[in-house]
Amino acid sequence: MKIFLDTADIREIREAHSWGILDGVTTNPSLVAKEGKDFLDVVREICALVQGPVSAEVVSTTTDEMIREGKDIMRRVGAPNVVIKIPMIREGLRAIRALSSEGIRVNTTLIFTAPQALLAAKAGASFVSPFIGRLDDISHLGMDIVRDIRAIFDNYDFKCEILAASIRNPLHVVDAARLGADIATMPFSVLEAIIKHPLTDIGLQRFLKDWEKLPQQMRKG
Numbered sequence: 208m209k210i211f212l213d214t215a216d217i218r219e220i221r222e223a224h225s226w227g228i229l230d231g232v233t234t235n236p237s238l239v240a241k242e243g244k245d246f247l248d249v250v251r252e253i254c255a256l257v258q259g260p261v262s263a264e265v266v267s268t269t270t271d272e273m274i275r276e277g278k279d280i281m282r283r284v285g286a287p288n289v290v291i292k293i294p295m296i297r298e299g300l301r302a303i304r305a306l307s308s309e310g311i312r313v314n315t316t317l318i319f320t321a322p323q324a325l326l327a328a329k330a331g332a333s334f335v336s337p338f339i340g341r342l343d344d345i346s347h348l349g350m351d352i353v354r355d356i357r358a359i360f361d362n363y364d365f366k367c368e369i370l371a372a373s374i375r376n377p378l379h380v381v382d383a384a385r386l387g388a389d390i391a392t393m394p395f396s397v398l399e400a401i402i403k404h405p406l407t408d409i410g411l412q413r414f415l416k417d418w419e420k421l422p423q424q425m426r427k428g
């Protein structure tokens with residue numbers, strides 16, 4: 208499963224990238240607004256750092272405007288790894304069809320049901336983003352739709368990738384991987400939480416302490 212960061216914070220992206228495990232980045236208007244920087248500059252900076260797909264979201268809601276905005280982002284960022292994020296609304300489906308027909312990769316965002324994902328894939332989306340955490344928040348099992356989307360895409364051999372989004376904790380990542388999501392996008396805090404385990408830290412301290420017991424001249428082999 209590929210690991211994406213869900214952030215527009217370049218320091219977090221740089222740090223995760225240095226670990227050698229980062230496959231891509233997703234942003235959204237809320238995350239970009241939090242950074243208080245020029246939107247296209249932020250996307251350019253991320254694209255220069257990360258080789259994999261980088262999602263940048265449109266903020267218009269009519270088909271023509273979404274198409275225009277999507278093409279504008281592609282042209283002005285000028286990086287081959289930009290993916291245009293389009294919301295799962297009626298106007299969005301038309302925009303997905305138009306953009307994907309011109310070879311622009313689209314990530315359909317705000318997916319909350321399996322049939323929404325089916326329509327997005329039929330319209331030509333390269334990625335669908337089911338929002339797991341936000342479904343859990345309202346007492347719906349978010350992972351159930353990942354399972355359903357996986358089964359549907361496999362039944363009909365859709366090439367569209369399942370990008371599990373709104374991931375809130377390491378268990379979400381495990382479930383997404385078990386269910387066959389192609390990608391999980393997560394906040395930096397979740398990525399850090401995955402690394403940490405108290406037994407790893409205790410074990411390392413013990414190994415290092417025991418090593419001290421070996422006389423200096425015997426440590427080099």
Ligand code: E4P
Pocket residue numbers: 213233234235316336338340341372373374392
């Ligand atoms: C996905 O691409 C979205 O940016 C994101 O995962 C939303 O997550 P949230 O529900 O934590 O805001």
